[in-house]
Amino acid sequence: MHYSNPEARIDNRMTYINARNYKFNLEVLPTIVEAVIMCGKQRIALQGCKQDKINFDSPVTRNEGNFIALVRLLAGTNSCLDQHLRTGPANAKYISKNIKNEISEIAADQIRDFYRECLRECAHFSVVADEVASHGQEILSVCLRFLEVQKGNFELKPKKHEVLLDFAFLQRIAGESIAQGILCVLEKHKINIRNCRGQAYDTTSSMSSSSVGVQAHIKRVAPDADYQGCCLHSLNLVICKSSQITAIRNMFDSCQQAYLFFHNSTKRQRLLEHVISCQCPATKKTKINGLCKTRWVERHTTFDTILELYTYLIETWDEICYPSNCDKLYPDESNWKWDSETRTAANGLRYTFVGFEHIVVFMLVRQLLEPIRPIAECLQARLQELYFGFKKVDEVVHFYKRIRNDVDVEHNRIYAKAKKLAADIGSDEAMPHIIKGRQTRANPTVLLPCNYWRVTLTIPFLDSILSELESRFASDKRAHFELCVLVPEVITKNESLEETIGILTSKWGHLMPTEDNFESELIRWRQHCHGIAETKSITQLLSEDADPLFFPNV
Template identity: 30%
Template sequence: MVRTGFLLHELDKLPGYHGNDGYYKYCVLFQPKNTQLNNAVLVHRPFTNLQKAKGKEGVLDQHEKHVYHKYAVCDYKTAKESSVNPEHHVDAMLSNEWKELYKKNLEILKSVIDAIVFCGKQNITLRGRRDDRSSSNSNTGNFLSILNLLATHDPVLKCHHESGKRENQINISESFIDFVNLDRTTGEAIADAILKSLTDNGYTYQNLRGQGYDGASAMSSSRTGINGRIMQVAPYAIYSHCQSHLLNLSIASSCKLPAVQNMIGSLNGVFLFFSNSPKCQSLFEKVLDQSDDYKGNEKKLLSLCKTRWVERHDCFNTFHELYIPTVTTLEVIFSPHEFTDIIGNEDWSWDSDTRTKARGLFSTMKSFEFVTAFYATKQTLYAIRPIAVKLQRSDLDCYEAYNMVDSTISEIKDLRDSLDTKFSQWFAESSKLTEAVGGSVARPHTAQRQIHRSNAPAQTTEEYFRINLAAPLVDHLLSEMDTRFNHESRTAATLFEVIPKLILENHDLKNLAEKLLYWENDLPSPLSLTDELNHWKKSFFYSGPVADKSYRMYKAVQSRHLPQHL
């Protein structure tokens, strides 16, 4: 009989098979966790029939093929190595590693805190001017600039700073290949030009593993577009639509509501009125300087960017901040005699066309329908802004991006569920702003048959705008986000399931292996994929914090000396 109470250095003295009562010592010592194997021969009960021991169908040979036996042998070797060389034990290595990491991070944290405290004492901002902090050519702000300066005299901080820059860019390179003049812009012509260019430059297009274009049919169509034609010769070149572009399309489509479209058109008209006239802008700044209520730093309205909706949200914020001074300036232009306290004895004469435009824009900005559409759109798109900013980053992890998309969709759903309460707050703020510029809170005139705006019946003004404006806007945005970012359209999302954090939660690795066999030709050992996934998962059971981003898996593979294709 194999004894279970013994020291690790006695393992070699125990036979794998002993007398007429046979046990495998590895499987006895490191028994499988599967409760269905509680009565397994050679593990929980002895093997006694020697006639069935050897041969192709022999019990011993069959037992050695079981996965739990292979795991037990691996665990035995690991335990033996840890006993002979305790300094190589995972716990010991992790303990020392964590101590060094703690010491290093403490030094880095002190520098970070010093930079923050310095900015606070000097009353200067932390942030920079760009959304994308990965560019070394942009002004990244006071905080990061101070850290960069400290890093020049602090080796630990410098190493941390440089490794952070490299972490997200591991194994990724981007190179310009060719510039091709196109006689035609059909999907077939562009696809042929791409494949010819790749061949001429020495690339094998069968090795393509991805394509990225916008959503135009000539580009994205799986039948006649570039996407479909290239996949006919390179079946693994999976098409992926730019996620930031998808977000812009979702927002643009949801803003086709007539009231919202009219508001955006008027907003752009106000911007152009001041932007195209230095004289109007000069008067605007004079009004701001003499305003006792305005305490902000903005002096100009922002344009509505046609491609980046994060810029549009900045426009909404600036416009909201400057709303009352803007209305005041428009009124000064067409009624200067009523504002001698602002213009004094200066000659601010205007031509009739400018006065007429100013009066029209003034009337629009006093309209409660315009104010409500503006405020409701601004608040609805507020949930989109964080992801709109982050999707512009060049170093964004794909898995992280999809998680942010899901989080944003969930936030919009929460907004829709609580819209009655939320819109009451929006309505109150819109009413306050309208009254501040001399307008009146009222719903527009409704006709029995209306084609240019929503006309659902309502008992109150608040109910009218909630039903005809806010609810359709949020519903349309949610529908667009759900449709464009559905899980079926997520390119190669199966690969995310091998991220350590996710694979630890996966209880069906066989199914995962079957899905990953889509890339069978890229795998060095497709038949052993399930075993490798099991090995990969098991290596994280007791390893402490695990990687939760796709780009961090590279280091995890290196640290465990695992095959690079895992």
């Protein structure tokens, strides 16, 4: 029967249908894939409320999600996609959440292939991990930090990368469980843990413990992977520990309550804006922010705003407690009718902010913590290099030591600013009463307020900052810091290299291609570094100066 019409044979008909579907899918699938990738690049959530039954012939009546909305938009100018969405089989429209997850996984695998290719050329890497609780699960993000270099071509500048590798779902958040999660992720993606040269986590005990923490478990399988705690986390702990002085803690609480007073009521915030517009129309800031618990930069910004609006805050609370009925302040309201809760809160905040204790503590803390702000900004910078980051920390430590040695001058400078602010709002210089036998607060036998605040606040606060900085940023807590001796700024000032050679060969000799020649090579490297700018980054040194032919060990 089919000898005269071979096209009608079943196998040929199947081949024809498959070829037609293949050609049609080539028109449709790339657009759907591009929509998923675009949402991923723009960090746009894909899923809507529900996507079980979507009828592309009917108008949209609910939120179908960003992805479906984008597909509908693209279908308006793509006839093949429009036909596919309207008439295609329900089990082959390629818009289900499973298909989107598969597309995302394929894209992720393509990116991971690039990572692995970089690691083939330069196998060493550091692992960065952090865990967070979300939707009742403990999720661990595992990231890699590595260099992208061109094989056999060191003329091209190496590029630093810090990238997300994968997520792991944890049953427990103990050190061993987290370490196992990291090892499983690396093994899954065929990355050799023995090539790990560094670990970076936060400074909690489950991560940082040298016996049962994550760093200890990883170091057992990767002996060269030194642990470096999160410097920004350590810096935040420095500030938290230093702020345990009762007067400072009370000042922080008062500033947070002032933020909540206006944040929780648009009516109160509107009154503050009226006061600012009447008193100083040129002021751009009209709102104070809360004190961020994790980032000091934002907290210091809040202090700057409070200082700028200090007098206007007090005038606003004055208007709430003792209304002046000034038409200029209330152009749209005949009577604000503040409730008793608002009046009570405003009176308490007004009393606190007018008090000289709050003023002097606020000014002293703001001024004495100001040098930490550039460190925080430096450490938050993307891919900040170890040596230059710790160099900034050391500079700030030396600065604090200098003002501690000359504490009277620094205290008098800040105290004068506090007195000026107090005078602007009509507050008098004062100090708490000295009562013999009192143990709940500092009770020194001094006669002048200036000396009281110097003894009870400035000196203890400076001592605490210095102690915490030196403890949390000590040399033994700086991973691979011994390698910083190779930086031109350091090695050119090192007259004797004997100790340096001993330290480096004892730790890194097993990785040196020609360990026996390292001494002469280091002497040549020091000579070479005399002509190198001290501001060069480590990656610049690798690409421009550390030639693998002349300096293989370096």
